Amino acid sequence: MIKFAYTILYVNDVEKTIIFYENVFGLQRRFISPDNDYGELDTGATTLSFASNTLAGSNLKGGFAKADVSAKPFGIEIGFVTEDVDALVKKAVENGATLYEEPKQKPWGQTVAYVRDLDGFLVEICTEVN
Structure with a gap:
C-alpha cells in the first residue's frame, strides 16, 4: 500500500513559517524539532511540513533551488x-x-x-x- 503522507517546503525559518500558517489558516502544530530545522502542521490524512534550507542542503547533496x-x-x-x-x-x-x-x-x-x-x-x- 502506498500513502501520500506529506509535502515538505524548504524554508528560511521553520518556526516563523509554522506560526504564519497557524495564524492565517488555523492549522494545528503537530511537531517542531528541538533544533527548529523541521516542523509539521496537521492537515488531516497528510501533513504540511517544513524543513530548513540548511537541513534540506544536508539531505540533498546535489543542491536545490531555494524559494x-x-x-x-x-x-x-x-x-x-x-x-x-x-x-x-x-x-x-x-x-x-x-x-x-x-x-x-x-x-x-x-x-x-x-x-x-x-x-x-x-x-x-x-x-x-x-
Missing part, C-alpha cells in the same frame, strides 16, 4: 478552501504574505486568489468548486 520572494514563484502551489476568499487573503497579507493575484471568479463559479507566503511559495485561496 526566493524576489524571483518568480515555482510552478507549484498549495491550496486552501474557504467561503470568504477576500477575508482570508486580507488576513494572509496582514500576516506577511504578498498578494500575487487578486480574487477572481472563474467561469465555473469558483473564486480564486493567490498569495505568496513568507518564503515566496504560491498559496491558492479559493472557494469550493461548484
Whole structure:
C-alpha cells in the first residue's frame, strides 16, 4: 500500500513559517524539532511540513533551488478552501504574505486568489468548486 503522507517546503525559518500558517489558516502544530530545522502542521490524512534550507542542503547533496520572494514563484502551489476568499487573503497579507493575484471568479463559479507566503511559495485561496 502506498500513502501520500506529506509535502515538505524548504524554508528560511521553520518556526516563523509554522506560526504564519497557524495564524492565517488555523492549522494545528503537530511537531517542531528541538533544533527548529523541521516542523509539521496537521492537515488531516497528510501533513504540511517544513524543513530548513540548511537541513534540506544536508539531505540533498546535489543542491536545490531555494524559494526566493524576489524571483518568480515555482510552478507549484498549495491550496486552501474557504467561503470568504477576500477575508482570508486580507488576513494572509496582514500576516506577511504578498498578494500575487487578486480574487477572481472563474467561469465555473469558483473564486480564486493567490498569495505568496513568507518564503515566496504560491498559496491558492479559493472557494469550493461548484
